[in-house]
Amino acid sequence: MTQNLDRLSALPLRDSLRGRTPYGAPQLDVAVALNTNENTHPVPEDVHAAIVAEVTEAARTLNRYPDREFNALREELARYLGHGLRAEHLWAANGSNEILQQLLQAFGGPGRRLLTFVPTYSMYPLLAAGTDTEFVAGERTADFGLDAASAAEQVRRHRPDVVFLCSPNNPTGTALGLDVVRAVYEATEDHRALVVVDEAYAEFAHAGTASALSLLEGRPRLVVSRTMSKAFALAGARLGYFAAAPEVADAVRLVRLPYHLSAVTQATALAALRHSASLLANVEDIKAQRDRIVAGLQELGLRPAVSDSNFVFFGGMADSRTVWEALLARGVLVRDVGIPGHLRVTAGTEAETTAFLEALAGVVAEGAGTPSHA
Structure with missing residues (x-):
């Protein structure tokens, strides 16, 4: 990677692009990927x-x-x-x-x-x-x-x-x-x-x-x-x-x-x-899973934001990076958006939502990255 950056710096790149990094969320091989706000329901x-x-x-x-x-x-x-x-x-x-x-x-x-x-x-x-x-x-x-x-x-x-x-x-x-x-x-x-x-x-x-x-x-x-x-x-x-x-x-x-x-x-x-009717029928299920995530996070003592999207942004963590890593170790990938104390999770299928909530409950029970009152 360092060699690539050195080669890049040697090119006549526009000054406004020097030192920048490309957009990209982690693409990891995990059981439950809930980090890029995809519609996790397959095409009907x-x-x-x-x-x-x-x-x-x-x-x-x-x-x-x-x-x-x-x-x-x-x-x-x-x-x-x-x-x-x-x-x-x-x-x-x-x-x-x-x-x-x-x-x-x-x-x-x-x-x-x-x-x-x-x-x-x-x-x-x-x-x-x-x-x-x-x-x-x-x-x-x-x-x-x-x-x-x-x-x-x-x-x-x-x-x-x-x-x-x-x-x-x-x-x-x-x-x-x-x-x-x-x-x-x-x-x-x-x-x-x-x-x-x-x-x-x-x-x-x-x-x-x-x-x-x-x-x-x-x-x-x-x-x-x-x-x-x-x-x-x-x-x-x-x-x-x-x-x-x-x-x-x-x-x-x-x-x-x-x-x-x-x-x-x-x-x-x-x-x-x-065929929009078939596709949008899945939207209602996704919204139900989103609202289920919000309720589950509240039960765990965390602070989810009101969501009008297919994901949930939540805070209440003393060390969100540690929580992110602990979830990843359990096979669940969510998004670290770079805001201290906060993470973002995509509303997936019912099974994926269950996997996320159960994994997070385990993280909270262990106290990894979460305050003692969570």
Whole structure:
């Protein structure tokens, strides 16, 4: 590894990338992997069959470039989202990370700045660095919350060109109120910043939690980003998308690579969207396991955050790294997000949730990394 770093430093790398490390969660061979917020439920049989059929048909013409505008897919995405959206309001790419990267390529860049509120998704600063966009880390409250007045004040103070709002937030799992989105958008009126609400986990939110999709009308600089990796169990397919005013998609067309969305990816996503009922049925089970984790953590004397996502962020540990290692020794991998005293666990299947809770109960009973009152 040291030799690789030495060779890297000898290359004419951009100064803004020197000393940085790539994004990546541990990929370890364990019995229960609950560290990357994947949908741990397999693709349902009817959806699998539909994807195979759609991809088989697409394979007949792989000698040709795919539909550059992925028109059929955009129509299905608009139909799925509702809110009066039409195909021209939708854009898709290879995962929501590429969506966010394209937005920064179009609206960020040298001499421009991205504001978000930490702790939040750890890819944001990497995407900023990759596009030579200055990254500004806004502040949250001590309990990792964000209120409208504070968010708006920070926007007015920093005057960013782009704002990322993660809702539900990763790693904390909590959804933002629409008052925060409205306040941030209004605070950008004088300098015309783009406001992006990253709703990667929106389908897992508690009933009654409003989506920023409801705010799109009349707000041409508001973008709502989604993914099919989580609720649709398509992490391996890499399909993200956004909804916004048509002119935002026009702006992204200026930076997208030619034919960036493969025919196979389009076929897979189309089949999944046309069988969304089967896929989203698993979402309810995942939400039940998430709520079961919250209750179990509380019983163990730990402090889980309210979660509108498919994972649970929890504190109450004197030494979270020791707890992480003790769980790993028991065959359970969760995520150390680098926040002292806190860890994050994905809501898995019923069996995986049971394995996690039983392993953690053992760790707490031994007192490894947990305070005596836990």
